[in-house]
Every structure is written in C-alpha cells, then in structure tokens.
Amino acid sequence: DTGVSQDPRHKITKRGQNVTFRCDPISEHNRLYWYRQTLGQGPEFLTYFQNEAQLEKSRLLSDRFSAERPKGSFSTLEIQRTEQGDSAMYLCASSPPDGTTTDTQYFGPGTRLTVL
Amino acid sequence: GENVEQHPSTLSVQEGDSAVIKCTYSDSASNYFPWYKQELGKGPQLIIDIRSNVGEKKDQRIAVTLNKTAKHFSLHITETQPEDSAVYFCAATPSGAGSYQLTFGKGTKLSVIP
Numbered sequence A: 001d002t003g004v005s006q007d008p009r010h011k012i013t014k015r016g017q018n019v020t021f022r023c024d025p026i027s028e029h030n031r032l033y034w035y036r037q038t039l040g041q042g043p044e045f046l047t048y049f050q051n052e053a054q055l056e057k058s059r060l061l062s063d064r065f066s067a068e069r070p071k072g073s074f075s076t077l078e079i080q081r082t083e084q085g086d087s088a089m090y091l092c093a094s095s096p097p098d099g100t101t102t103d104t105q106y107f108g109p110g111t112r113l114t115v116l
Numbered sequence B: 001g002e003n004v005e006q007h008p009s010t011l012s013v014q015e016g017d018s019a020v021i022k023c024t025y026s027d028s029a030s031n032y033f034p035w036y037k038q039e040l041g042k043g044p045q046l047i048i049d050i051r052s053n054v055g056e057k058k059d060q061r062i063a064v065t066l067n068k069t070a071k072h073f074s075l076h077i078t079e080t081q082p083e084d085s086a087v088y089f090c091a092a093t094p095s096g097a098g099s100y101q102l103t104f105g106k107g108t109k110l111s112v113i114p
Helices: none
Strands: A005-007 A010-013 A019-024 A031-037 A044-050 A053-057 A065-068 A075-079 A088-095 A111-115 B004-007 B010-014 B019-025 B032-038 B045-051 B056-059 B062-067 B072-077 B086-092 B108-113
Touching: A005 A088, A010 A019, A019 A088, A019 A111, A031 A075, A044 A065, A075 A088, B004 B086, B010 B019, B019 B086, B019 B108, B032 B062, B045 B056, B045 B062, B072 B086
Parallel strands: A010 A111, B010 B108
Antiparallel strands: A005 A019, A019 A075, A031 A044, A031 A088, A044 A053, A065 A075, A088 A111, B004 B019, B019 B072, B032 B045, B032 B086, B056 B062, B062 B072, B086 B108
16 A cells, blocks of 8 residues: 655755645545644644645645645645745645545655755 | 644653653544654654544554543553654644644654663
C-alpha cells in the first residue's frame, strides 16, 4: 500500500522566486489537504480539495499561494514571490471517500521550504 | 473556530514507565480526535484516533480517552520504549461537516530515557 508522497522533499530558494510542490495522495482517496508547519508548532490547515474541486481555503492562504488538483488525483501548491516568512514544512494529507473513516487523514513526508 | 490546547509541551520518562498527554478543545461539536506521532524530518503518522461515540480506545500499548462533557481527551502510552521518543500532536475536527480540516495542538516532545 503506497502512502502519500510529496516532491521535492527539500527546496531552497531565494526571496522573490516562485516554487511549486507536488503531492500524490493514496490511491482512491478523493479528499486532499494541504497544511503548513513551522518550527515548534502543529500543522495549520491551508486548503482542501474534494476530487478536483477546491472547497475550502484558510485565511493563511494569501493571494501569493495557489493550489490545484486538475484531474482529482495529484495536487500542486505554488507560492509566488516567496518571502522569508514562507519558510516552513508543507504537508499534504489525504482521506478516503465518504464512509466511516472519511475523516481519517494520512500525511505525506512533507516538503521543507527554506527561503533565503 | 476550534482551539486545541495540549500539555505538557515536553515530557521525559524512564523506559518502561507510562506517559500521559492531555488535550482540551473548545468546539463542543467536534467529533473526531486523532493523535499523530512525528519524528524529526518526517510527516505526522497517525497512531490512534477516537470518535465521540466512544469514551476509550486501546491499541496495544497506546490508549486514548475522551470526556466530551469536559471537552478533553488524553493519550496514554504504557511500557514506554526508546523508539517512542518523538513529538506527539493531538487534533480535533471543527464543527460542521465538509472538509474535516484538523486543528492541532502545539505538540508534546516525549523523551524516553533508556
């Protein structure tokens, strides 16, 4: 059983550059979430997809952030004009279709972003 | 929105002893409470969860209890081992159906001393 995968695992970029991260959820999981985790804190919700539809966005998701899930499978998270405050671990999670465990989220290994 | 508080922030125990981590939540409509273990440089790993229709759940050395009246839930680890050393997070779902977005506590760093 393949878990959630994320690519790249680490990204170092200079302030002002654009970056894009990819998440591949567990097969057949139709719900996909993005979270951000800063050092010493718990993950914070960014956005949620059900199939290809982006249904919820946190106020943390400024207009420099955009997420897509074009075919309801993998998802991308893009950050434009990166700032040093964007440095964090970006986590992706997925959960199964409607049923008794649809609320159970499985996380990927994360992408560690460092903005210089 | 939901607010989850977690205590203690750090916990050191001798190998073989028990460890208890406690969380409180604010939204009385929350109904799903998972616990995650996170090792350095890795993503959170689900270790146990509980839903509001039960008060206690156990899986080998790990157990979780839920008190909906008091709005708190706890993680119990018995017979701790060095490999249990990690950061543990509790979480809760906010009220209302939909995304089931998780609200996390700030974490507890557990150190098991051999």
